[in-house]
Amino acid sequence: MLRVAVAVWRKDLSIEWRSRVLLNQVVPVTLVIVVLFGFGLDARTTLLRAALPGLYWVSVFFALTLAVARAAAIEGEANAGELLRLLDITPSGVYLGKVLAVATWGLGIEAVAAASAAILFNAALVDPLLLSGVAVVADVGVSAVGVVLAQLATGERASESLLPLLTLPVVSPVLLAAAKAWQAGLARTPSLAFPWVEILLAFSCIYLVVGMLVYGIVLEG
């Protein structure tokens, strides 16, 4: 399974590195969202800092949804859904590889969004260990859900617009827990973050395990 996951992960990263779709399209969109929030809240620093966790995770969610759609598009272009079924390779390995690829892109997107929010909102990203740990776990949680739902939506009419609608309700606990943990971290009260980190870990692990179990069924259609 790990061998398949690593092969799929490497392949997706190679394709993205060559096509640069995420770099040229998703990263600018993320930056625009962050800037628009700054303008929308009229550069009131206190308000912006207070709203930063929520704004950040809304921006990251939409960027990750685009990354998931891109990961599904890579397979769609090669008609790989059918190909992977025919090759009879372990579907959980394929799933894990796709999740790892989306999560890797997600980490880049999160870093760009965090840096731009910190600069534009004039906010110090205190407790970077906590913030980055939460970002990694939430990234995996959203990717774990997104990869399954993207495969489910493949072939449906308007699958691109369907994806965020399907994903948002399912990943709400992850986004909520991540935003609350970030809020506690930024307020220099890390002890208040731990219950949210536990919820975040629990949901991300559950989503990942469920995804590994159901991806083969979804792939088989």
Added chain:
Amino acid sequence: MARRVVQVRNVTVLLGRFPALARASFDAFEGEVVVLEGPNGSGKTTLLRLLLGLVVPAEGEVVVFGVDPARMPSAVRRASTYLGHQAMLYDELTADENLAFFERLRVLHAAQAAQLLERLGVDRRERGRQVRHLSQGQRRKVALATALAKPAELVLLDEPHAALDPEGKALLDDVIVDLARGGRTVVLASHDPGRSGRIATRRYRVVAGHPREVPAC
């Protein structure tokens, strides 16, 4: 007597309410090149997909390697390789990178696929180009090499000569004949009987979802 690899008996397949196959029967034995001829939309592709469990019959019996592919698709797919109309390659990767990916999945031996590509007339320089920059014919050859390099007992090819030039078609015919001589069973669909009929050991004419055996050339 050669081992029976495929047995299809009185199979009906409905795509929606449209009968893609109507009481279809055909056989394929080890080492044979079975050609399914017929016009577009006659049911040839559905027949190939039926053998892999990608479509499920409404009635009738399908047995491949002694099992029902709809019930045990993994057992059949593990021992089969299939090339449909689409190339099933990653356009952003080079031909070599595509082969390397499938090798990492332990689906094929990249060196063997590279040899096949050489034989089909795709040289090292072309293998280093992104698939999206290759001509339709070259893409088809890369897809064929990828499919044929899998060590599978049953080879299913849907219009394998499509997009190939006359030289490429002749080279592919040689490869297919060699595969069959090596004990593999090849079932190929074609709407060009003049081309594929030359290599067929068994021929079926498929009309309106019903295959009928015709004498091999």
